[in-house]
Amino acid sequence: MRGPAAGLLILLALYAAFSLFKVRLFSLSPGFDRADDTAFFWSESAFQYRYAKMVSAGAAIPEIDTAAQFPEGARPREEFTLGMELLSGGLYRLLFAEGRGPPFHVYLTWFISFYTSLTLLAAYGLGLGLGGSRAGALLAAFFYVSARISWARAVNGFNYEDFALPLLFGGLALFVKAMKEEGKARTIYSVLSALLAAAALAGWHFSRFYLLVFTAAAAAVLLPRRDGDRALVPL
Structure with a gap:
Protein backbone atom coordinates (compact mmCIF):
# COMPACT_ATOMS: atom_id res chain seq x y z
CA MET A 1 0.00 0.00 0.00
CA GLY A 157 -13.99 17.16 31.56
CA PHE A 158 -17.05 18.15 29.59
CA ASN A 159 -15.88 21.56 28.44
CA TYR A 160 -17.14 24.06 25.92
CA GLU A 161 -13.66 24.81 24.62
CA ASP A 162 -13.00 21.15 23.88
CA PHE A 163 -16.23 21.09 21.90
CA ALA A 164 -15.32 24.22 19.92
CA LEU A 165 -11.67 23.47 19.08
CA PRO A 166 -12.32 20.78 16.44
CA LEU A 167 -14.75 23.20 14.78
CA LEU A 168 -12.32 26.12 14.88
CA PHE A 169 -9.39 24.04 13.64
CA GLY A 170 -11.55 22.46 10.96
CA GLY A 171 -12.89 25.84 9.87
CA LEU A 172 -9.36 27.20 9.56
CA ALA A 173 -8.23 24.17 7.53
CA LEU A 174 -11.18 24.63 5.17
CA PHE A 175 -10.46 28.34 4.88
CA VAL A 176 -6.86 27.64 3.83
CA LYS A 177 -8.17 25.08 1.34
CA ALA A 178 -10.65 27.62 -0.04
CA MET A 179 -7.88 30.14 -0.61
CA LYS A 180 -6.11 27.65 -2.86
CA GLU A 181 -9.16 26.81 -4.95
CA GLU A 182 -10.99 28.61 -7.73
CA GLY A 183 -14.61 29.00 -8.75
CA LYS A 184 -17.25 26.70 -7.32
CA ALA A 185 -14.80 24.71 -5.20
CA ARG A 186 -13.72 27.88 -3.42
CA THR A 187 -17.32 28.76 -2.67
CA ILE A 188 -18.04 25.32 -1.24
CA TYR A 189 -14.99 25.30 1.04
CA SER A 190 -15.70 28.87 2.15
CA VAL A 191 -19.29 28.03 3.08
CA LEU A 192 -18.18 24.92 4.99
CA SER A 193 -15.58 26.98 6.85
CA ALA A 194 -18.21 29.56 7.80
CA LEU A 195 -20.62 26.86 8.97
CA LEU A 196 -17.99 25.38 11.29
CA ALA A 197 -17.26 28.84 12.67
CA ALA A 198 -20.97 29.35 13.33
CA ALA A 199 -21.18 25.95 15.04
CA ALA A 200 -18.21 26.90 17.23
CA LEU A 201 -20.03 30.06 18.28
CA ALA A 202 -23.09 27.98 19.14
CA GLY A 203 -20.96 25.76 21.36
CA TRP A 204 -18.56 28.18 23.05
CA HIS A 205 -19.11 31.89 23.51
CA PHE A 206 -15.36 32.61 23.67
CA SER A 207 -15.06 31.54 20.03
CA ARG A 208 -15.92 35.12 19.17
CA PHE A 209 -12.49 36.27 20.38
CA TYR A 210 -10.74 33.85 18.03
CA LEU A 211 -12.94 35.05 15.18
CA LEU A 212 -12.19 38.69 15.98
CA VAL A 213 -8.45 38.05 15.84
CA PHE A 214 -8.81 35.94 12.70
CA THR A 215 -10.88 38.60 10.93
CA ALA A 216 -8.48 41.38 11.91
CA ALA A 217 -5.45 39.37 10.75
CA ALA A 218 -7.09 38.48 7.43
CA ALA A 219 -8.08 42.10 6.83
CA ALA A 220 -4.58 43.35 7.69
CA VAL A 221 -3.10 40.99 5.11
CA LEU A 222 -5.69 41.34 2.37
CA LEU A 223 -6.68 44.99 2.29
CA PRO A 224 -3.26 46.46 1.42
CA ARG A 225 -2.62 43.88 -1.32
CA ARG A 226 -3.57 44.10 -4.96
CA ASP A 227 -3.64 40.34 -5.31
CA GLY A 228 -6.44 40.14 -2.71
CA ASP A 229 -7.29 36.75 -1.31
CA ARG A 230 -4.35 35.06 -3.04
CA ALA A 231 -2.14 36.84 -0.51
CA LEU A 232 -3.30 34.42 2.16
CA VAL A 233 -1.99 31.32 0.39
CA PRO A 234 1.59 31.54 1.78
CA LEU A 235 0.34 32.04 5.36
Missing part, protein backbone atom coordinates in the same frame (compact mmCIF):
# COMPACT_ATOMS: atom_id res chain seq x y z
CA ARG A 2 1.47 3.32 -1.10
CA GLY A 3 0.73 6.98 -1.50
CA PRO A 4 -2.55 8.54 -0.36
CA ALA A 5 -4.08 5.24 0.82
CA ALA A 6 -1.17 4.52 3.16
CA GLY A 7 -1.25 8.05 4.54
CA LEU A 8 -4.99 7.85 5.13
CA LEU A 9 -4.63 4.51 6.90
CA ILE A 10 -1.92 5.90 9.19
CA LEU A 11 -4.05 8.96 9.94
CA LEU A 12 -7.15 6.90 10.79
CA ALA A 13 -5.10 4.52 12.94
CA LEU A 14 -3.63 7.48 14.81
CA TYR A 15 -7.11 8.96 15.29
CA ALA A 16 -8.50 5.68 16.65
CA ALA A 17 -5.52 5.10 18.95
CA PHE A 18 -5.66 8.67 20.28
CA SER A 19 -9.39 8.39 20.95
CA LEU A 20 -9.13 5.02 22.70
CA PHE A 21 -6.24 6.34 24.78
CA LYS A 22 -8.56 9.02 26.16
CA VAL A 23 -11.35 6.51 26.75
CA ARG A 24 -8.90 4.47 28.80
CA LEU A 25 -7.84 7.50 30.84
CA PHE A 26 -11.50 8.26 31.57
CA SER A 27 -11.99 4.72 32.88
CA LEU A 28 -8.98 5.09 35.18
CA SER A 29 -10.34 8.26 36.76
CA PRO A 30 -10.90 7.92 40.54
CA GLY A 31 -14.42 9.30 40.09
CA PHE A 32 -15.45 6.87 37.36
CA ASP A 33 -18.06 4.29 38.28
CA ARG A 34 -19.87 2.60 35.42
CA ALA A 35 -23.03 2.22 37.49
CA ASP A 36 -23.11 5.68 39.11
CA ASP A 37 -22.44 9.13 37.65
CA THR A 38 -22.36 10.90 41.02
CA ALA A 39 -19.45 13.36 41.18
CA PHE A 40 -17.96 12.05 37.94
CA PHE A 41 -17.94 15.60 36.59
CA TRP A 42 -17.52 18.71 38.69
CA SER A 43 -17.67 22.50 38.41
CA GLU A 44 -18.85 23.76 34.99
CA SER A 45 -18.52 20.28 33.48
CA ALA A 46 -21.17 19.03 35.91
CA PHE A 47 -23.35 22.03 35.09
CA GLN A 48 -23.16 21.24 31.37
CA TYR A 49 -23.55 17.50 31.97
CA ARG A 50 -26.90 18.11 33.66
CA TYR A 51 -28.37 19.72 30.54
CA ALA A 52 -26.88 17.08 28.24
CA LYS A 53 -28.43 14.35 30.38
CA MET A 54 -31.80 16.08 30.17
CA VAL A 55 -31.56 16.02 26.37
CA SER A 56 -30.49 12.37 26.37
CA ALA A 57 -33.58 11.46 28.40
CA GLY A 58 -35.91 13.42 26.15
CA ALA A 59 -36.64 15.99 28.85
CA ALA A 60 -37.13 19.61 27.89
CA ILE A 61 -34.53 22.12 29.02
CA PRO A 62 -36.52 24.51 31.23
CA GLU A 63 -37.22 28.01 29.99
CA ILE A 64 -36.39 29.31 33.46
CA ASP A 65 -34.10 27.09 35.52
CA THR A 66 -34.14 27.93 39.21
CA ALA A 67 -31.81 25.00 39.94
CA ALA A 68 -29.13 26.77 37.92
CA GLN A 69 -29.63 30.16 39.56
CA PHE A 70 -31.77 30.77 42.62
CA PRO A 71 -34.17 32.41 43.25
CA GLU A 72 -34.74 34.31 40.00
CA GLY A 73 -33.68 31.45 37.72
CA ALA A 74 -31.51 31.33 34.63
CA ARG A 75 -32.71 31.22 31.02
CA PRO A 76 -30.52 28.46 29.53
CA ARG A 77 -31.46 28.94 25.88
CA GLU A 78 -30.83 32.67 26.08
CA GLU A 79 -27.87 32.80 28.44
CA PHE A 80 -25.85 29.65 27.68
CA THR A 81 -24.41 28.08 24.55
CA LEU A 82 -26.06 24.67 24.43
CA GLY A 83 -24.63 23.25 21.21
CA MET A 84 -22.47 20.67 23.00
CA GLU A 85 -25.29 19.49 25.23
CA LEU A 86 -27.78 19.24 22.38
CA LEU A 87 -25.40 17.30 20.13
CA SER A 88 -24.12 14.83 22.73
CA GLY A 89 -27.51 14.26 24.34
CA GLY A 90 -29.36 14.14 21.03
CA LEU A 91 -26.92 11.62 19.55
CA TYR A 92 -27.33 9.37 22.59
CA ARG A 93 -31.09 9.52 22.24
CA LEU A 94 -30.81 8.74 18.53
CA LEU A 95 -28.48 5.77 19.02
CA PHE A 96 -30.18 4.29 22.06
CA ALA A 97 -33.81 5.27 21.61
CA GLU A 98 -35.06 2.04 23.19
CA GLY A 99 -33.00 2.52 26.35
CA ARG A 100 -30.64 -0.38 25.70
CA GLY A 101 -27.46 1.65 25.61
CA PRO A 102 -24.80 2.21 28.26
CA PRO A 103 -25.36 4.73 31.05
CA PHE A 104 -25.19 8.24 29.66
CA HIS A 105 -21.98 9.14 31.49
CA VAL A 106 -20.25 6.03 30.11
CA TYR A 107 -21.38 6.88 26.59
CA LEU A 108 -20.13 10.42 27.15
CA THR A 109 -16.57 9.23 27.80
CA TRP A 110 -16.58 7.74 24.30
CA PHE A 111 -18.30 10.76 22.75
CA ILE A 112 -15.84 13.21 24.29
CA SER A 113 -12.82 11.08 23.39
CA PHE A 114 -13.71 10.53 19.74
CA TYR A 115 -15.20 13.97 19.18
CA THR A 116 -12.27 15.93 20.62
CA SER A 117 -9.84 13.80 18.60
CA LEU A 118 -11.32 15.30 15.44
CA THR A 119 -8.90 18.17 16.04
CA LEU A 120 -6.19 15.71 15.01
CA LEU A 121 -7.79 15.41 11.55
CA ALA A 122 -8.03 19.20 11.31
CA ALA A 123 -4.33 19.50 12.22
CA TYR A 124 -3.57 17.11 9.38
CA GLY A 125 -5.71 19.19 7.03
CA LEU A 126 -3.92 22.37 8.05
CA GLY A 127 -0.54 20.75 7.55
CA LEU A 128 -1.58 19.53 4.12
CA GLY A 129 -3.03 22.88 3.13
CA LEU A 130 -0.06 24.93 4.28
CA GLY A 131 2.75 22.59 3.27
CA GLY A 132 1.24 20.51 0.51
CA SER A 133 3.02 17.36 1.69
CA ARG A 134 1.20 14.35 3.15
CA ALA A 135 4.30 13.42 5.13
CA GLY A 136 4.44 16.93 6.57
CA ALA A 137 0.72 16.82 7.38
CA LEU A 138 1.16 13.51 9.23
CA LEU A 139 4.07 15.03 11.12
CA ALA A 140 1.82 17.92 12.16
CA ALA A 141 -0.76 15.41 13.39
CA PHE A 142 1.90 13.52 15.36
CA PHE A 143 3.13 16.75 16.94
CA TYR A 144 -0.43 17.57 17.99
CA VAL A 145 -0.94 14.15 19.57
CA SER A 146 2.38 14.30 21.40
CA ALA A 147 1.44 17.54 23.17
CA ARG A 148 -0.06 16.78 26.58
CA ILE A 149 -2.36 19.77 26.35
CA SER A 150 -4.10 18.09 23.38
CA TRP A 151 -5.76 15.58 25.72
CA ALA A 152 -5.18 16.63 29.34
CA ARG A 153 -8.23 18.91 29.67
CA ALA A 154 -10.52 16.78 27.55
CA VAL A 155 -10.14 13.76 29.83
CA ASN A 156 -12.39 14.00 32.91
